[in-house]
Amino acid sequence: MKRSSAVIRRVVLAAAAVALAAGCTPDASGTGTGTGTPSASASASSGTPGASPTDSPTSDGKPPSPSASAPTASPSGSPSASAGTAAPKPLLGDGDENEQVRELQARLRQLDFFDRAPTGFYGTMTAGAVRKFQASRGLPETGSVDETTWQQLLSASRKPTADELKPATTNKLDTPDPRCMTGRVLCISKESRTLAWMIDGRVVSSMDVRFGSENTPTREGLFKVEWKARDWTSTIYHTPMPYAMFFSRGQAVHFSADFAARGYAGASHGCVNVRDKVKLSALFDQVKVGDKVVVHW
Structure with missing residues (x-):
């Protein structure tokens, strides 16, 4: 009897050990705590470990070419230019300084979009003039000159003359005062800072x-x-006043070396300074004592 009980006890213990061993294996969902084995469904969807769908050989045994539908990335990681239309490359823009800028300004001045003499430097005033021209032609108002803007400007204007490219008078003349419309007159505008x-x-x-x-x-x-x-x-300031033409109690039109050197950074003591010595010399020979002088805004 004792022998039978011992046999039965060994059979029960062996069955329990088998049951415990089965309970230690992670379930197919992978939520257990061991490394486990992936489920059959997961293995089927991923295919061969480490291979993408395009890594497998084609039916003719050659490696496949990259998918035509996959976008090509630029060095910066953004999609290639084929994904959209690139903006036109500007020919001229802010900060440029050359003879093409001078021609641009001269052509814009012909069309009344630029009211200064050409300087050859592309700054905010030139950009503003370009925007006005672009608006008049229905172009994007970028303020810089691309090929389309340049070709439109060429067709709307003529080739500038040498005097238009480098005029002696920088400032645009003001509308003459009515008192300047008869006789021989030195017509001087404080508004435009010009003498006509x-x-x-x-x-x-x-x-x-x-x-x-x-x-x-x-x-x-x-x-x-x-x-x-x-x-x-x-006689007061002891400074040279070449080609002086006096018109009002010591105030005169005359050449100023300081004006020629510093421009509008300085001022006179009441006289009308001129910075173009050659033009003033010619004017001095033409003006007669008794000719009118009109100083106006």
Whole structure:
């Protein structure tokens, strides 16, 4: 009896050991704590480990070519240009300085989009003029010049002359004061900072001018040339005043070396400074004592 009980006990223990061994294997979902074995469904969907669908050989035994539908990445990781239309490359833009910029400005000036003499430098004023031209032609208002903008400008304007590319007068002439429309007149505009030598309403020559400071302003009004001096030195400030044409109690039109060197960074003591010595020399020979002088805004 004891022998039978021992046999039965061994059979029960062996069955329990088999049951415990089966319970230690992770389930097919992979939620158990061991490494386990992937389920059959997972293995079927992934195929051979480490291989993508295009890595397997084709039916003719050759490696497959890359999928035509896969986008090509640029070095920066963005899609290639084929995914969209690239913006036109600008020919000219902010900060450029060359003769093509000078021609651009001269052509824009012909069309009244640029109201300064060409400088050859592409800055904010040039960009603004380009935007106005682009708007007038129905082009994107970028402010820079691409091939389309340039070709449109060429068709709308003519080739600039040498005087248009490098005019002696930087500032655009103002509308003449009515008092300048008759006789022989030095018509001087504070608004445009220009002097126009006019005879019977026609502009004979013009040049840039500079005026007195707030403390020593240039007087405005209708005057006449009182006297002239080709070589003169100020008796007050002891500075040279070549080609002086006096019109109002010591105030005169004359050449200024300081104006030629520093431009509008300085000011006169009330005189009308001219910076183009060659043009003023020619003007000096034409103007007579008694000719009108009009200084206006």
